Amino acid sequence: MRTSERDDMAVKICITGPVGSIKAEALSRIIEMLQKDGLTVQGVLVSEVVENNKLVGYSIFDISSKKRAVFAQSGIVSRVKLDKLGVDTRVLEEILIPSLQKARENADVIVIDEVGKLENLTKSVQKEIGETLRTEKPIIVTLHKKSRNPVLQEIRSLEGVRVFDITPINKNIMPFRVLRVLNGEEGAA
Template sequence: GPRLGKYRVNLRDLEEVGVRAIEEAVAEADVVVIDEVGPMELFSERFVEAVRKALRSGKPVVGTIHARARGPLLDEIRHGGAEIMVVSFSNRDRLHEAVLDKLRPLLRRR
């Protein structure tokens, strides 16, 4: 697979496991969780398209975005009305509460 610094991206595993998990979540779950969208994942057009489908699904999507990752998909996420919560050392132990506070009203509507 392609190289990213000293790492090689295993596109086959990413697409067999990661893409399939996103597709199954879109089809079956109430919430789609994607951990993470980063520089390595962006090498896979199938992964990028799976994330786009999740975002268009109408279901809540909770994901992590690598802070330094760049690309058209991430621009769409950052500027497409998504609520971005920054994970920091000081908030990482309680950030899940804020995420749940955002999800609860969305899940009650279903």
């Protein structure tokens, strides 16, 4: 499918699921498949930093520039918290804001991983995510299934949104279903 046809669709895909790696694995596979199809995928990925089987931080990764930085960890003193970890809002904003701005300009498909965790950390991050969600480009976001964050309802209310709930049973077929939706080959779920 040509990029201009994709832009007209402006499909918004929300992948929800339990805490753990299956959302990240599926998202990684989707990105890989889109790039293999020659599409420009930009945006941000969030990863847990785990030491001795304990969550000690979160890092953010800019898909386009390949920049990665830890923005939340136990050693950071901050009023802003993410899962009881201090957040260095400057580090988060330095990667997320330019990444999403560039994605809105240049990407064929935009990715925002763990949008519910990031959405309310700072007003600037909230503004960038909001502007990106309203863009007329295909977007894939991930969100924790049990999130009480109102951003899930906000995403669901956007035009063209498809929500996929990933489970250990459907995790292998999910990337293919998402690609079919992005290609306009599959109707409402």
